[in-house]
Amino acid sequence: MLVRLELFIFALQLISAAQAVDLNNEPAQAEHRALFNYQMFCQGCHSADGSGHKSVPQLKNSMNKFMASQQGREYLIRVPGAANSVLNDEQLTELMNWMLRNFTDSSNAPTWKPYEVHEISEYRQSPLYETVEYRQNLIANLELEPDL
Amino acid sequence: MKLFDRFFENSARRIAQTSSRRGMLKAIGGGLVGGALIPLLPVARAADGAPKHPQDAGDPSSCDYWRYCAVDGFLCECCGGTYNTCPPGTQMSPITWIGTCLNPIDGRKYVISYNDCCGKTQCGTCLCQRDEGDRPLYRADKSNDVNWCLGADSSIYHCSTAVVIGLAFEKE
Numbered sequence: 001m002l003v004r005l006e007l008f009i010f011a012l013q014l015i016s017a018a019q020a021v022d023l024n025n026e027p028a029q030a031e032h033r034a035l036f037n038y039q040m041f042c043q044g045c046h047s048a049d050g051s052g053h054k055s056v057p058q059l060k061n062s063m064n065k066f067m068a069s070q071q072g073r074e075y076l077i078r079v080p081g082a083a084n085s086v087l088n089d090e091q092l093t094e095l096m097n098w099m100l101r102n103f104t105d106s107s108n109a110p111t112w113k114p115y116e117v118h119e120i121s122e123y124r125q126s127p128l129y130e131t132v133e134y135r136q137n138l139i140a141n142l143e144l145e146p147d148l
Numbered sequence: 149m150k151l152f153d154r155f156f157e158n159s160a161r162r163i164a165q166t167s168s169r170r171g172m173l174k175a176i177g178g179g180l181v182g183g184a185l186i187p188l189l190p191v192a193r194a195a196d197g198a199p200k201h202p203q204d205a206g207d208p209s210s211c212d213y214w215r216y217c218a219v220d221g222f223l224c225e226c227c228g229g230t231y232n233t234c235p236p237g238t239q240m241s242p243i244t245w246i247g248t249c250l251n252p253i254d255g256r257k258y259v260i261s262y263n264d265c266c267g268k269t270q271c272g273t274c275l276c277q278r279d280e281g282d283r284p285l286y287r288a289d290k291s292n293d294v295n296w297c298l299g300a301d302s303s304i305y306h307c308s309t310a311v312v313i314g315l316a317f318e319k320e
Contacts (some may be wrong), residue, residue, distance in 0.1 A: 039313060043261070
């Protein structure tokens with residue numbers, strides 16, 4: 001009976017440890033991969049917290065506002081940094097959703113639904129050329145804050 | 149009530165006859181030791197977090213220092229600053245280029261931000277050009293030939309830092 005009890009305790013611990021690994025390992029890896037891709041391909045200009053600088057657009061509490069419309073949703077993927085990125089569609093999808101999660105204050109309830117790979121694949125086929133002008137027009141059309 | 153008494157008495161006697169106190173300790177002890185061994189399994193170790201600070205070795209005023217693997221400029225360590233701070237009177241450029249360097253001590257790659265320090269004339273000491281991972285100017289975000297002080301208040305370049313900002317993602 002005690003041997004059974006011992007095995008039972010061990011099995012319970014094994015299961016909980018396995019769950020901890022399963023639950024934590026893949027999401028933790030995805031989180032690290034997205035952070036690394038952000039650091040390597042975005043952070044140099046957009047800064048660590050997404051606040052941007054001078055002519056570099058702010059991402060923090062800004063990206064989520066564009067996500068309220070289909071045109072804005074497409075715009076975020078058509079900008080040069082995203083559309084021309086060396087990342088593949090899957091990596092870019094993961095990174096864009098990571099940015100939206102990390103650069104939106106919790107007080108700004110998410111009004112966006114995460115990007116899907118097929119969207120990224122489609123939108124990045126039409127990269128923007130006149131990005132500054134396009135952004136200004138989009139902000140006016142969507143009636144967002146002018147200095148966004 | 150008697151029924152309860154009899155039931156618990158019988159149960160207690162049965163356990164007492166078929167087990168020992170040492171046996172119980174053995175079972176609990178075995179469970180605890182078994183649980184403690186689980187983190188030694190390779191799958192658990194793979195989930196380990198990244199080290200917060202890299203183990204370090206080498207001379208930060210020498211171009212050979214591991215963090216400088218893609219530097220092209222004067223080392224701030226020799227100019228009144230350090231490998232991750234700017235000398236007094238200069239401003240760290242908020243925009244920069246970012247690469248990775250291999251730390252020979254732990255064999256892991258770290259993400260390095262090569263922020264320039266700006267606002268004073270060139271430091272002129274400890275010129276270092278290693279260029280590992282440097283890309284041509286058409287990949288400006290991965291080029292050390294860009295004057296990154298263009299993002300600062302003054303575009304006058306003084307020296308270069310190499311700030312560790314994280315651990316590189318490597319497929320396991």
